[in-house]
Amino acid sequence: MNRYSIESVSLNGLEPRASQCWRGVRLVPLVRTRAVPKLRLARVAHAPELTVTRISAHTAHPERELAFTSVVPHAFVVSWGDAAEAELNQGAAFVRESDGHRFHPHGGSVRVKLRMARRASDRSLRFAPQQLAVEGLLALFFSGPDVASRDWSERVLRRGLDPRVERAVSGRSMEHLAEALRVFEIVDGQCGMLLFFKDMLFGSFVAPTAEDYRSIHDSLVLDLFPSELLEYAAYDVPVFKTSVDSRSVRTIDDLRAALAREERAWAEWSRFMAGDLLTSAMMSSVYSMEGYKLERFVTAPSRKGEHHAGERIVARDGTLAYLKTYRLGVQQARRAYLLKLLGTNEWDLERAARESKMTVGQFVDDLTRVGFGWMLGPKVLDQIRRGTLR
């Protein structure tokens, strides 16, 4: 992800409504205030089987071919144009029937696909939810140092960050999440939702239309979450109850006004809670459709704070048509932060350390702690051994 622009992700054209709580899970419905015409989204369920996706489809050298291996439990099909709904059906059917080749080695089942985001028909596109987001996270400064230096190991100089590993857990293993989604009462006109565990934003999803949202709502349990969420999920949140200010109430109209004030306060609160998602994200474009852009992003990593990786479709006027995010775990955010420091400072250890207000020693420590110790070159290792690194 070396070509990116810094943008903010905002919930343009959507409005939060009163949240619904179940155990430790708080779900905030998002209702559309501005319609996104000529765009539809649907879900195609796959059997959860190993999927090998070829990244460079047109290489003459099979050995140089890059592949991306994944288990994709379902895929989204997005379609656009005047006959979006018809395209959607056609695209979904195409994905269902003829997507990829299937092999059955040793009694298992493996599917081979051509590309990650791929056209399913003329005006529809198939992609796996959160795959773009996670891929964006993994590809962050993936190529490694451009200039050879004895600060860095042979391996990172030759092959970049390959293999880059991050771990996440499925929503299924999350206590109460499936139950919370089941008992959630979908609001009229709801097109999206923000998901909080212990009042921390852990995911978001927006669909183009209410109908699309309804059909996808239940599958949100298949989303990925950072593994520390397992701990968060074990605790209950305090449930905030509305209390109407009754001091100046004389008539039913007064009471109604007090209730309206309270409702506005709830909406404000939801907007405030969702606020942090939405500042400076490193955005890169993946695909453009008529009037819409499919983009992926990672919020610009910083030392502290929460970070999200995500994918979105926006209209030209900035209206959010589709959004799906993955919250980075603390370690993941740290890794992303360090990589960004290195990437923006041309992999110069000293400059990167200076920018992060650490000594080189602390910076190297940090790298080791997050699992990047293998990147360090002979010069740095030598300094560590002799204790001359400061």
Add this chain to the structure above:
Amino acid sequence: MTKHTERIEREDLVLFINACLSATSQAEFYEDARGQSLALDFLHEYVCRHYRSLYARTLAAGINDHARARIVESLLCDASDVPDEQRALEGSLIEATLARLPPQRVYRLLEAVCRRRVTNRRVRALVRGWLAGRDVTFDSVKYRRALRTVVGHFHLATPGETGRFLFERCSKDRAYTTPLYESWRAAHYAEDAVYALPYTIAVGFARRLKIPRDRFLERIAPMMTRAERFRSQRAAQRAEANVPGVDLSRERPTRLALFAYALGDDERAARRSELLAAMEQSVARAVALSPMAIGRVVAVLDDSYSTLGSREKRLRPLALTASIDALLRASATSYTGLWTSGAKDAPWIDLRPKGSTRLASRVLDALELRPELLVIVSDGYENDPPGALASVLAAYRSRIDVRREVSIVHVNPVFEAANFGAASFGPVVPMVTVREAEDVVTALGFARFADDKATIDVLRAYLDGRVREFLRLDDSDDDGVVDEPAEREAMMSAEEQSA
């Protein structure tokens, strides 16, 4: 001090009776069956140990069959150190209860008693007394397994061929002289004999003999009880069997609403006028049976997504809410029903569970109409915004309607196991739970105890009144009991024909 214990006692009992009105140990929208039955078991054990005399009296309080059977079971299985006069009262209450419970429930209850290995003079006398009122030949065919357990466990005498029928296997060459037993034996081999058996037994034989569904349903129709006919009418339709139509208006309102919601959209639209008319008649009959004197009523009715119920109780909360709406409309002098989805006085048949539970502003709409009685029908999970209603009602009571001119009752179609169905909209609104629309009469009568005002003595007096009424035993109001004579009549005529 005594005042405090009295309050606790009253609260415990109100909680318990509320649970007995609605809970059936089945899964609900927000809770699973296990949680429900654990909570219910605890409540029964706790109340039986601490307030035994009131526990027994609860049998008369118009509670549901599941709870009645459970209470009888606890009373029979744990009767050590109970004083004699209490024993006598319990005996007559149990006897009256058994007479009103549908027979299948009584048999299930007796089986439970057998499983708990309880046998003593009192239980044996009760069982003997109850069986004396039954047609044992018929029961030994229809409830063969249960009756065998009971007869074996209590060492009861079996007249004539009953013993052989119950305890021996069917054999090809030893015929019975009792016609019904003989039909049962013959049904193992010949199709014609199947149609002389009760429907539930015949179904098994029909599978065994691979009788085509349409032919079976056509010929077994005279042997069905009304409930069975009602239940199987969709199956008959699917099998294209030529079965006489069912009179929908004879169904109880809640079951009728459930039936209507279970139909496909097209069929419901096609039968719309028929269903609406049937509901009107059904409600009219319910009102005639137990009239309510209520004046200007406004109801706030919950049709949010959670009224979908569970897999075991599909759409029951919505059907119950809809039938309560119809019942109140028929009873009150003036009535307005406000649904949370925004509909006002909507025909019940068009409703679907949808959207969030937005009660507070609807309740304010209702209060603006200045009713005498405000009924809130909801499962108590308010989420848009959460907890607003309790706060709004508290403010209304303390600031606007200080003299309590409007009485407010929260009717809950769902028993909430997590906190034993405790009041969910705060202390200013008494909550009662219901299972059938007709229970609203009981519920509204009972609501004043759920309020803080009434004392335990008033509750005792109320229960005593219900007990006196109950023991008079003049009208039996249960489906099963009403059904049985029709079934047996059909059986007689079938026997005559074959003879």
